[in-house]
Amino acid sequence: MDLFGPIPVRSLGGNKYTLVVVDEFTRFTWVVFLKKKSHAAQEIISLIRKNETLTGLKVKQLRSDHGTEFRNSTLEEFCDHKGIGQNFSAPRTPQQNGVAERRNRTLIEAGRTLMIHAGLPITFWAEAVNTACFTQNRSLIHRIHKKTPYEMLKDRKPDVSFFHVFGCVCYILNQRDPRSKFEPKADKELLSCPFDESPCAEEKSDSSDPIIPVPCPLNQDTAATSADNSLDTDETLEAENFPETDNVSVSISPESA
Structure with a gap:
């Protein structure tokens, strides 16, 4: 595991650092x-x-550098209690933590590419990195086992049918109640995070309502991104930053905070 940051520009959720954790066997990656x-x-x-709890397996060892975020009394006491070994790379020798270090670079480069393609400002860096991690866990093939990290960890093939272009325009059914006869039936948004595999587990942020999970029918215009449409990205806000899980679905809407 490793951590990169601080990023000069805070994310939409106010974050400046990214914790990257990689499983050595499956190469499944989590970002927080x-x-x-x-x-x-x-x-x-x-x-x-x-x-x-999810896998029924026990963590045996943690490998990281000597950063104080990894070498502290809180984590040491937890590892001692759980019987988890802590292995640290030598000072100024990132090669000894090469798996996590290389994963950092891959995520940063992929995130940068996503933002450039979508024409989004740097404030969307967390959403871009999260999307890169989510999709790569379900698309990169292990050279030896010929499986994706997701399949190796979950023992089932991932569903990628819900994947859409990062930053594309999407239209979410307006389910506000009451709604006048001539009010738009859909809200124009930007897709900023991967969607959940279940079509009824979307999350929508609205300027007049708190963030609540609702079954939102959603259509994407993958031919249009913020780089070539009239949606003003300066007035958009992603609801929250999420670690990489199976329930990561977020849309963005006019700023409410």
Whole structure:
């Protein structure tokens, strides 16, 4: 695992750091966005507990550099209690933590490419990195096992039928109640995060309502992105930053915070 940042421009969720955790065997990757480096220890503990519950497997070893976000009393006490070994790379030798370091570069380059293609400002860096991680977990093929990281971890093939172009224009059914006869039936948004595999698990942020999960029928115009349409990206806000999970679906709408 590794951490990159601070990013000079805060993300839409106010974050400046990204925690990257890679499973050595499957190469499945999780990204968690942080406002402060000191939050990393608790996020790592939460991620370990969650995945041990989901998979029934036990984490045996953590490998990282000597950063204080990884070498601290909170994480050391947790690892001692769980019987997890901590392995640190030598100072100024990132090659010894090569898997995580190379993953950082891959995610950063993919995120940059997504933002340039969509014509989005740098404030969308977290959404772009999250999308890159989500799609690569379900598309990159392991050279030896001939499977994606998702299939190796979950023991089933991923559904990629819901994938759409990052930053494309999408239209979400307007389900506000009441709605006048001549009010638009759909709201024009930008797709800023991967969608959940279930079509009824979308999340929509509206300027007049709190963020609530609703079954939102959604259509994408993959031919149009923010680079060539009239949607003003300066007035858009993504609801939240999410770590990479199976339930990561977000749309963006006029700023509410």
